[in-house]
Structures are given as structure tokens and as C-alpha cells.
Amino acid sequence: MSRGLAGLRAGLARPAVLRFTAHRLAVVAAVLLTIVLAIVFFGPLLTSLDPHHVDPSQYRQPPSSDHPLGTDSAGRDVLARLIYGGRTSLTIGISASLAAAVLGFGLGALAGMTGGVVDSVLSRIVDVIQSFPALIIIILLAALMGGSMTTLVVSMAALEWPIAYRVVRTTCLSLREQDTIRAARGFGARLPYLLRWHVLPEVVGPLVVVITVVAAVCVLLEAALSFLGLGLPADVPSWGNMLSDARSLTVLKNMPWLWIPPGAAIAGTVLMINFVGDGIREATDPRQSR
Structure with a gap:
């Protein structure tokens, strides 16, 4: 039976892949995003550039053959810090989003499939969390716990999981009334089985x-x-x-190599991620198709 379900879902996934490939902007963004990820995660293994090497004689030097993107206020190579900094920033973003999705899926499925008091309590907790500005809370946590990758990932995941929670809960509220779920429960199926074979395939796209x-x-x-x-x-x-x-007006006016590369990297990466997300949304939900 499980093989039949797997085959059916694989067949249903093919149209989604075709719809995604038809979204040209999302495909281009996915290719570019893959290149960026490859550079920031594997680039440090292929280059001898040291983002921590300080050379006072190279203080805020413009781009040159030795330093293609120039040097910063400590004489460090901007290109090296751009590559290593991308690995840090994207590791935080990806780790926090995955942790938030896992937490949101677990609690959302529990609330949606169980209902009653559990659903009410979790929904009120979500309302409280979403009533506070995330940036202010993360600043407070960073001030109390100290700035580190672990602190940022944990605090971001703790504040962003309600997004996944609401998506999963809404899906589960509609699924639990379906005849297949009622039949599975009538045969003694427990919550882990329902989540694995009925809930997860429905919410993986969202x-x-x-x-x-x-x-x-x-x-x-x-x-x-x-x-x-x-x-x-x-x-x-x-x-x-x-x-x-x-933050220095002198840098903004006279030293664009210090802020344009990281600014462009952040803006470009965020845009690519959003375009890929749009393509996935349209691919998994035909009603969103253009």
C-alpha cells in the first residue's frame, strides 16, 4: 500500500515540476541561487583568501589586482569577507528557517489534528508571539544572551515558527474531517502515521x-x-x-567598495529566494498559476 501511495504522489509531483520550470524567473533565480550557495559554502575550500588577515598598510584600499574588491577599515580583503560572510549569513537564514518550519509543522499538526484545548492554547500563544515586533525581541535576546550564531538562530526560529504553524494547522483542520482520515483512525491509526502518510504530503509544498x-x-x-x-x-x-x-558618511560617499558588494549580495540573494518561493507556490498550487 505504501508503495502505491508513493507512486501516486510521484506521479502527481511531475506536473508541479513542469509548472515550476515554466516559471522562467523562478528557474533563473534557482540557478543563480545555486551558484551563490556553491560559492559561499565551497568557495572557502578552493581559495587561500583569509577574511581575518589584518594588514594596516592596506587600510581602505580601492579595488586592485591584489584585492579585486578592495580592503576594509582593518585592511582585510573585502572579497574574502564577502564569501565567508555569505556562508555565515546564509547559514543563519537557512538554519533558522528549517528550525521554524520543523517546530511549526509539529505544533501546527498537533493543534489541527487534536483540536480542543490544545488547539486553543497553541493558537493563543501564536497570537501573543506575533503581536510583538520580531526585531525588538531579537535585539533583547541578543543583549541578554550575547551575540552568536546559536543565539540568532534560536531566537529567529522561536519568533518565526508561527508562520508555518498557521499553514499546517489550517491544512490539518480540513484534513481531519475527510473520510480517509476518519477511516484510518477507525482502523487504529495513530497520529505519527497520519502525519507521515496524510498530512506531510499535503503541506510539504506550502x-x-x-x-x-x-x-x-x-x-x-x-x-x-x-x-x-x-x-x-x-x-x-x-x-x-x-x-x-x-554607517560612516565618508564611506558612503567615497568608498563604495565597502558597502556595495555586501548590500548587493543581500538584496540579490533575498530577491532570488523570493522568486524561487513564488515559483514553488505556483507549482504546488495550480490555482496560483499566472
């Missing part, structure tokens, strides 16, 4: 979209916090820390 949205939000949050000096330590390369130099 969850992927949620992951892309939350990942983009978390990349922007990391950049904002580090820009304000409240995120990662200054010696940790990240796109947000690179932008911190842009």
Missing part, C-alpha cells in the same frame, strides 16, 4: 514556500542586527557586519 520566506526574512534580520552592532561579534565575517562600515 512548507517549502514558508521556508523560503522565513530564510529571506532571517537574512535581512541578521544584516539589520549586525549593522546596528547588536548581532554577531565584529570579528565574525557576515554581510551585516560588512555593512556596518556604511
Whole structure:
């Protein structure tokens, strides 16, 4: 039976793949995003550039043959910090979005399939969490716990999981009234079985979209916090820390190589993630097709 279900779902997945490939902007964004991920995660293995090497004699030097993107306020190579900083920023964004999706799926499925008091309590908790501005709460947590990747990932996931929760809960509320779910429960099927074979296939598409949205939000949050000096330590390369130099009017006017590369990397990456998310949403839900 499980093989038959797997085959059926594989057959239903083919039209979704075709709809995604028909979304040209999403395909281009997916290709470019793959290139960016390959550069930031595998680039450090293929280059000898050191993002921590300080050379006072190369203080804020413009782009040259030795430093293609110039050097920063500590004489460090901007290209090296751009590559290593991308790995840091994207690791935070991807980790926080995956953690938020897993937490939101588990609690959303529990609330939707169980209902009653559990659903009411979890829904009120979600309302409380979403009533607070995420940036302010993360700033407070970073100030109390210290800025680190772990602190940022945990705090972002703890504040962004309600998005996945609402998607999964809504789906489960409609699924639990279907005859297939009632029949499975009548035969003694437990919640883990229902989640594995009935809920997860229905929410995997929307969850992927949620992951892309939350990942983009978390990349922007990391950049904002580090820009304000409240995120990662200054010696940790990240796109947000690179932008911190842009707080100086002198840098903004006369040294664009210090802020244009990280700014363009953040903007381009977030746009690519959003375009890929749009393509996945249209592919998994034909009603959203253009």
C-alpha cells in the first residue's frame, strides 16, 4: 500500500515540476541561487583568501589586482569577507528557517489534528508571539544572551515558527474531517502515521514556500542586527557586519567598495529566494498559476 501511495504522489509531483520550470524567473533565480550557495559554502575550500588577515598598510584600499574588491577599515580583503560572510549569513537564514518550519509543522499538526484545548492554547500563544515586533525581541535576546550564531538562530526560529504553524494547522483542520482520515483512525491509526502518510504530503509544498520566506526574512534580520552592532561579534565575517562600515558618511560617499558588494549580495540573494518561493507556490498550487 505504501508503495502505491508513493507512486501516486510521484506521479502527481511531475506536473508541479513542469509548472515550476515554466516559471522562467523562478528557474533563473534557482540557478543563480545555486551558484551563490556553491560559492559561499565551497568557495572557502578552493581559495587561500583569509577574511581575518589584518594588514594596516592596506587600510581602505580601492579595488586592485591584489584585492579585486578592495580592503576594509582593518585592511582585510573585502572579497574574502564577502564569501565567508555569505556562508555565515546564509547559514543563519537557512538554519533558522528549517528550525521554524520543523517546530511549526509539529505544533501546527498537533493543534489541527487534536483540536480542543490544545488547539486553543497553541493558537493563543501564536497570537501573543506575533503581536510583538520580531526585531525588538531579537535585539533583547541578543543583549541578554550575547551575540552568536546559536543565539540568532534560536531566537529567529522561536519568533518565526508561527508562520508555518498557521499553514499546517489550517491544512490539518480540513484534513481531519475527510473520510480517509476518519477511516484510518477507525482502523487504529495513530497520529505519527497520519502525519507521515496524510498530512506531510499535503503541506510539504506550502512548507517549502514558508521556508523560503522565513530564510529571506532571517537574512535581512541578521544584516539589520549586525549593522546596528547588536548581532554577531565584529570579528565574525557576515554581510551585516560588512555593512556596518556604511554607517560612516565618508564611506558612503567615497568608498563604495565597502558597502556595495555586501548590500548587493543581500538584496540579490533575498530577491532570488523570493522568486524561487513564488515559483514553488505556483507549482504546488495550480490555482496560483499566472
